[in-house]
Amino acid sequence: MKIAIVGTGYVGLVSGTCFAEMGNEVICVDVDTEKIDKLNKGVAPIFEPGLKELINGNLGKSLFFSVDIKNAVEKSDIIFIAVGTPMDSSGNADLSAVYNVARIIGKSINNYKIIVSKSTVPVGTTYKIKEIIQSKLIERESYVKFDIASNPEFLKEGDAINDFMKPDRVVIGAESEIVSSQIKKIYASFFRANERFVIMDVFSAEMTKYAANAMLATKISFINEMANICEKIGADINEVRKGIGADARIGYDFIYPGIGYGGECFPKDISALMHMSNLNGYKPEIITSVNQVNKNQKKLFLDKILNRFGENLTGLTFAIWGLSFKPETDDMREAPSIFIIKELIKKNAKVIAYDPKAIYKSKALYLKGVDVLYSRDKYEAVNDVNALILLTEWKEFRSPDFDLLKKEMKEPIIFDGRNQYCTFELEKKEFEYFQIGKK
Ligand SMILES: NC(=O)c1ccc[n+]([C@@H]2O[C@H](COP(=O)([O-])OP(=O)(O)OC[C@H]3O[C@@H](n4cnc5c(N)ncnc54)[C@H](O)[C@@H]3O)[C@@H](O)[C@H]2O)c1
Known part of the structure; x- marks a missing residue:
């Protein structure tokens, strides 16, 4: 054809x-x-x-x-x-x-x-x-x-x-x-x-796409809400996730806690669906909350950093691992990294970022004009920093050399926005480790 x-x-x-x-x-x-x-x-x-x-x-x-x-x-x-x-x-x-x-x-x-x-x-x-x-x-x-x-x-x-x-x-x-x-x-x-x-029919096909993305976004906001509750009451979302995912009716897909969804599709499609629904006389309660939970999620993550270091970050340096909105892409549209980095810089922190693929687009488009330093290597990025902040779960971040990290960093503190590491191992190595959905 x-x-x-x-x-x-x-x-x-x-x-x-x-x-x-x-x-x-x-x-x-x-x-x-x-x-x-x-x-x-x-x-x-x-x-x-x-x-x-x-x-x-x-x-x-x-x-x-x-x-x-x-x-x-x-x-x-x-x-x-x-x-x-x-x-x-x-x-x-x-x-x-x-x-x-x-x-x-x-x-x-x-x-x-x-x-x-x-x-x-x-x-x-x-x-x-x-x-x-x-x-x-x-x-x-x-x-x-x-x-x-x-x-x-x-x-x-x-x-x-x-x-x-x-x-x-x-x-x-x-x-x-x-x-x-x-x-x-x-x-x-x-x-x-x-x-x-x-x-x-044509209408249903157009709607199918919105319904699919809304369902996936709902799963993400749902698990993030459960994580936020876990954190308050002393449960561990990592265990809860396994406990619910084992139920075949629920499954493990799309129930990873994190810093909220980004990307070209979910944020704009949820918003368009809300708009379409309101315009046609139906107030959508679930997707409105999904959207709100998602917006809050990156703010709650930022709060963890501010609670630890205070509101004024003058004199502090943070390493960022991951800029793209998810791994295996250079796409940074609506990536949580944009919000986190801008907020840190607004509060006078110095930021050094590393990403395997998204640095070019970050410099040219999404963080253009923002005073971020970039590093070509994940270990070089953490040199003399006060904390490491993991934002995208690229495979190369999964099992870093923690001894080397500790040697390079000024303070052994990790904020993990994707729950990649084992608390037990990090505590043994005397890291201060913050993740989502666990006190
Ligand atoms: N990115 C995804 O993962 C994904 C997945 C499923 C569906 N979608 C949907 O597919 C659509 C495209 O998304 P995308 O991510 O590929 O967008 P994109 O921004 O990557 O690509 C859009 C392209 O269209 C071009 N363009 C704009 N106006 C044009 C014109 N008048 N004539 C010719 N080209 C023009 C732009 O230059 C750009 O290259 C969107 O509606 C999106 O919601 C995206």
Whole structure:
């Protein structure tokens, strides 16, 4: 099939590359010329395990990158819209990029196509895309038939290729079986033994994505709330987590206590869902609390540091391990590290940060202009610091050389935002160890 992907970000680039790997002819387009230039040279603009190799294996054969949306639309049978839908100032999804793309498609479409919204969009947006395309066709006095569909994406950054290549389900919202069967054809090669399509109407497909993210965010806020209660009453969330996870109805996934969820998706999708719900006359109690618990979680973590060192951090130096919002990605969108680091600096602390992949993006975008020092090595970062603060659970932080840490640090104090270490071992080595959900 000839496929165009409009928006070559985390979702568009991974989807386009995986579709190309499966033998489709794919053009990925973007308005970011620098990104497209890099991609045409085989350089991946994001870090995602396995992505660079797949791009280079298909580049110029089945995978093409361009800024020419019109040409990509004309040449393709199916067009996926995968542009960003960030949070706007009112908390709703900002759909300006989606609607811009719809207008360009309406101006460019030359024969029958299926237009698929892959971006996470509020319920009703895919029909709005249809209206926009139709209105552009009317302006052009052109009669071209097209169909629309919703195909929300469930990949997770850090394991995106794996998720896309072996999806646990592909949700397709379409107006007819003819349309859904065309989209199924593209995905059929990803299912060798057992097809896992979930076909539904367009509204339900759009809503499925929000419901999935809301469920996952709820699990995270739930365990964080349990952790906060444990801390007050003297129980240990690490034990409680094991105790509840063993119940197959609950399971172990997504019940790790921490400093709250971040990233491009959960914060903005929860906010958009609240907005969508309120707008339609239903006050959502659960997700409103999920959002509030999450916002508080990073503040509670900061309080642990301030309770230990006081409100004025003048003369103190902190090492930060981990900047990205989760491991195996360089993505720092809505990462708790941004809040923690800015607050420490506001209180006059000196901060030295280390992350295996996110330093470049931190310097260039998310902590641009913030007075952070960066280190190329995790042990170098802790040299002469008053405390180490672990914010992202990268594998390389899991079992550090604690003797070396103690030798390097001014004071052997660790604030662990991801409950990575064993209290017993650290107490034996005479560290002061603070974690989530344990006194
Ligand atoms: N990142 C994830 O893990 C993830 C997972 C599932 C779903 N989603 C959803 O997928 C969508 C895209 O997310 P992302 O993380 O890939 O975003 P992103 O910001 O990484 O990528 C979006 C891309 O769209 C491009 N773009 C913007 N306007 C454009 C236009 N008019 N024409 C062409 N390109 C344009 C941008 O330059 C950017 O490269 C969002 O709706 C998001 O909620 C994201």
